[in-house]
Amino acid sequence: MTGTDHPTSTAAADEGADLMLRWRAGDERAFERLVELHAGPVYALLTRFLGDTPNREDLVQEVFLRVVRARDRYAPSARFSTFLYTIAFNLAANERARAELRRTASLDAWAGGEGDAPDGRGRELVDPNGVRPDSELARADAGELVRSAIAELPAQQRMALILARYEELPYSEIAVVLGSSEKAVKSLIHRARESLRARLAPLLEEDYA
Amino acid sequence: MNLCDNFRAALAAHLESGTGTPRELGLDGHVATCAECRFALENEEVLELWLQQGELAGGVPAGLVARILAALESERDLFPLGPLLGTVPAPNVPAGLAQRVLEGVRSRVSAPAVAATGDFDGPGFDRPIFRARSRAALVAAANPAVVGRFRRRTFVLAAVALFLGILTTVVVTRGIAPTVPVELEAALDDPSDELLANLDMLEDWELLAGTEDDVYLVVGALDEFDLWLLELAAAQSDALVPEFETTARERG
Numbered sequence: 001m002t003g004t005d006h007p008t009s010t011a012a013a014d015e016g017a018d019l020m021l022r023w024r025a026g027d028e029r030a031f032e033r034l035v036e037l038h039a040g041p042v043y044a045l046l047t048r049f050l051g052d053t054p055n056r057e058d059l060v061q062e063v064f065l066r067v068v069r070a071r072d073r074y075a076p077s078a079r080f081s082t083f084l085y086t087i088a089f090n091l092a093a094n095e096r097a098r099a100e101l102r103r104t105a106s107l108d109a110w111a112g113g114e115g116d117a118p119d120g121r122g123r124e125l126v127d128p129n130g131v132r133p134d135s136e137l138a139r140a141d142a143g144e145l146v147r148s149a150i151a152e153l154p155a156q157q158r159m160a161l162i163l164a165r166y167e168e169l170p171y172s173e174i175a176v177v178l179g180s181s182e183k184a185v186k187s188l189i190h191r192a193r194e195s196l197r198a199r200l201a202p203l204l205e206e207d208y209a
Numbered sequence: 210m211n212l213c214d215n216f217r218a219a220l221a222a223h224l225e226s227g228t229g230t231p232r233e234l235g236l237d238g239h240v241a242t243c244a245e246c247r248f249a250l251e252n253e254e255v256l257e258l259w260l261q262q263g264e265l266a267g268g269v270p271a272g273l274v275a276r277i278l279a280a281l282e283s284e285r286d287l288f289p290l291g292p293l294l295g296t297v298p299a300p301n302v303p304a305g306l307a308q309r310v311l312e313g314v315r316s317r318v319s320a321p322a323v324a325a326t327g328d329f330d331g332p333g334f335d336r337p338i339f340r341a342r343s344r345a346a347l348v349a350a351a352n353p354a355v356v357g358r359f360r361r362r363t364f365v366l367a368a369v370a371l372f373l374g375i376l377t378t379v380v381v382t383r384g385i386a387p388t389v390p391v392e393l394e395a396a397l398d399d400p401s402d403e404l405l406a407n408l409d410m411l412e413d414w415e416l417l418a419g420t421e422d423d424v425y426l427v428v429g430a431l432d433e434f435d436l437w438l439l440e441l442a443a444a445q446s447d448a449l450v451p452e453f454e455t456t457a458r459e460r461g
Contacts, residue, residue: 057303
């Protein structure tokens with residue numbers, strides 16, 4: 001998503017809150033409009049955060065289900081997108097934790113016996129700390145490498161970076177989404193960028209040295 | 210000069226000669242639309258934060274500022290991260306997503322409140338309560354503030370009563386004398402404003418945190434009775450909570 005099609009930037013930010021209030025007053029069409037405006041951006045945010053997991057549509061639906069449940073209690077103290085991204089982040093973080101738990105349990109079970117990996121592939125001798133060979137780096141798409149490097153960041157760093165760089169949210173709103181302070185957000189983004197620089201150093205040197 | 214040039218010039222002037230920051234000069238509106246300039250400003254602000262902390266800790270060595278700035282500038286020249294981040298393509302949003310989401314939400318909020326706990330393996334909590342709350346939010350209220358609060362009280366008290374009933378049943382079937390604490394009975398009969406305010410807060414927290422399954426575990430303060438409830442729940446659960454496992458077994 002680019003900054004130009006972001007539905008919550010500047011003037012459009014009020015539209016979300018306005019629609020929420022109209023819906024609370026009984027205008028059902030306002031809720032439809034909310035979903036039309038924000039389902040795509042929420043899906044994009046979840047994709048950036050979780051990668052190509054198959055249940056992103058279900059999570060988008062879950063986000064809006066929570067919006068439904070919050071209707072009577074919603075107060076437009078922050079932009080609607082901030083409210084929405086807070087719910088999305090918490091759901092996504094929970095989803096990632098559950099997936100990690102499932103993956104760990106599955107790998108533990110696999111490590112305890114013989115046979116193929118849980119995904120059906122045969123056992124491979126792979127050094128988990130090994131560096132990818134240059135030829136592989138050269139073959140891979142730069143965007144994919146950056147995306148996988150972002151995926152390896154800790155959850156809070158990753159979401160802070162995504163919201164700042166791709167969703168173009170100000171620090172004050174990122175702080176609300178993450179339940180943190182602006183200073184902490186600055187630190188998160190700084191650390192995320194340092195990690196990315198380290199991980200992407202071969203690519204950076206190749207392209208820009 | 211374009212906006213980026215203006216911004217960078219103001220930032221450079223601030224770094225070199227201590228003039229006002231771009232924010233102080235009113236140029237920060239530009240960073241809302243330009244990620245590169247915002248990163249430049251972030252670096253400068255993080256640096257200033259470090260320097261302030263360094264000053265509080267006993268002063269900054271002479272020349273340190275210049276050295277750090279030079280390092281930052283050279284690093285920025287060598288590793289322009291911004292353009293690289295821009296190589297990640299925007300995710301493709303599938304066609305018809307909004308319509309499917311809308312239909313899915315509507316089907317879930319209009320589902321009948323039937324007992325369906327198959328997808329929930331917690332110790333005795335009943336899912337329909339949460340579904341009932343979800344449905345309730347779609348009901349138009351003449352006075353949402355009053356009706357909403359009444360509704361929340363009703364559901365919360367129903368949940369607490371159900372929880373208590375399940376636990377009592379469990380206790381009875383296990384042959385342990387049920388000892389419902391006087392404080393809880395009093396709270397159910399006449400909930401204090403403080404309790405209701407806490408429940409409201411918990412509902413909000415649960416909504417945002419996405420962990421509704423846990424919300425009624427923390428309804429009250431964690432006193433001895435809560436620990437006893439948790440022990441009981443652990444004894445009934447297939448997945449024993451490790452810290453309560455020994456105690457539960459000792460109790461037989």
